[in-house]
Amino acid sequence: DTEVTQTPKHLVMGMTNKKSLKCEQHMGHRAMYWYKQKAKKPPELMFVYSYEKLSINESVPSRFSPECPNSSLLNLHLHALQPEDSALYLCASSSRTDLYEQYFGPGTRLTVT
Amino acid sequence: EDQVTQSPEALRLQEGESSSLNCSYTVSGLRGLFWYRQDPGKGPEFLFTLYSAGEEKEKERLKATLTKKESFLHITAPKPEDSATYLCAVQAGETSGSRLTFGEGTQLTVNP
Numbered sequence: 257d258t259e260v261t262q263t264p265k266h267l268v269m270g271m272t273n274k275k276s277l278k279c280e281q282h283m284g285h286r287a288m289y290w291y292k293q294k295a296k297k298p299p300e301l302m303f304v305y306s307y308e309k310l311s312i313n314e315s316v317p318s319r320f321s322p323e324c325p326n327s328s329l330l331n332l333h334l335h336a337l338q339p340e341d342s343a344l345y346l347c348a349s350s351s352r353t354d355l356y357e358q359y360f361g362p363g364t365r366l367t368v369t
Numbered sequence: 370e371d372q373v374t375q376s377p378e379a380l381r382l383q384e385g386e387s388s389s390l391n392c393s394y395t396v397s398g399l400r401g402l403f404w405y406r407q408d409p410g411k412g413p414e415f416l417f418t419l420y421s422a423g424e425e426k427e428k429e430r431l432k433a434t435l436t437k438k439e440s441f442l443h444i445t446a447p448k449p450e451d452s453a454t455y456l457c458a459v460q461a462g463e464t465s466g467s468r469l470t471f472g473e474g475t476q477l478t479v480n481p
Contacts, residue, residue, distance in 0.1 A: 260412075287467060298456055298471030299413065312467070346412050353467035354460075357403060360412035 259283075260361035262347050268367045271337060277364045279330040279347030287353040288330040290322060291346040293363070299346055305330060306353045337368045371396040371461050375472035382479050385446045390475045392457030393439040402440050403469065404433050405456040413456055416442075447479045 260281045269275050279288065287306050291299035304312035305324040313322075319341075321333040330347055344363045350356040372395045382388055394402070401420050405413035417426045419435040426433050430451065432443040442455055454476045458469040 262412075289467070298458075298474060301468060304467050306467070344410070348412075350467070354400075357415045357418050358467075358469070359415055360405075363410070363412045365410065 260347055260349055260359055262345075262361040262364050264364060265362070266365045266367075268369060269334065269337065270369055271339075273337075274333070274335045276334065277332040277345055277347075277366075279332075279361055280328055281349040281359075281361075282328055283349065283351075283359070284327075285349035285351050285359075286327060287350045287356070287358075288324060289348040289350075289358060290320075290330070290332050291348065291360075293344040293346055299360075303332075304353065311353065334366075337366075339368050342366055342368045371459065371470045373457055373459055373470050373472040375455075375457055375475050377475060378473070379476045380478070382444075382447055382477070384448055384479055384481050387443070387445045387447070389444070390442040390455055390477070391439060392442070392472055394457075394459050394461075396459055396461035396470070398462050399459060400462070401460045402435055403458045403460070404440070404442055405458065407454045407456055407474070409454075416455075444477070447477075449479045449481050452477055452479045 263278045290302040293299045302316045303322045308324045323331040346363045347361040348358040350358045376391045404416040407413040417433040422437045454474045456474045457472045
């Protein structure tokens with residue numbers, strides 16, 4: 257089973273709201289990722305967790321705050337977002353970080369109003 | 370800087386009309402090349418990993434090949450359900466960690 261689940265599927269939030277995106281995998285993978293994808297563009301890496309520790313932050317604004325409570329769960333906390341943050345947010349996982357294929361979840365479609 | 374270029378940007382085929390998608394790359398030390406399929410509004414679906422020139426992998430109507438400068442995704446006798454955006458990504462260099470450099474994708478449409 258190569259399933260990564262994400263909730264919610266859709267999220268509409270105002271610029272003053274606080275919300276969280278959730279991601280879960282039960283494949284025993286020790287690397288998890290957050291990506292942002294705009295329409296007709298490839299995914300852009302935001303964060304990488306390896307063995308539950310943040311290993312890569314691609315200079316993402318602090319209004320995005322990742323959290324990895326355990327090896328199966330990954331959260332992305334959102335606060336004071338801007339309309340340009342509207343996008344498809346994808347979670348992915350891989351066995352480990354190096355040279356292992358990443359399996360993506362279905363994504364959360366985020367709209368900031 | 371690592372670069373990945375996919376061509377064509379868009380491709381329309383008739384059902385049964387075989388063709389190839391191209392992914393050319395300029396990287397410092399290729400470590401792995403990945404092909405993904407993405408349907409609209411969904412996450413990318415992993416297809417293949419290729420590690421070294423000369424390597425080939427097949428899955429149903431798809432076959433991926435790798436040379437020192439490019440990879441091809443051959444689609445044999447495509448069906449309408451093969452319509453999707455196909456993404457190529459590379460992992461390169463000793464310091465890349467888990468970063469993937471993606472191409473812009475090829476949007477494939479297969480007409481019945």
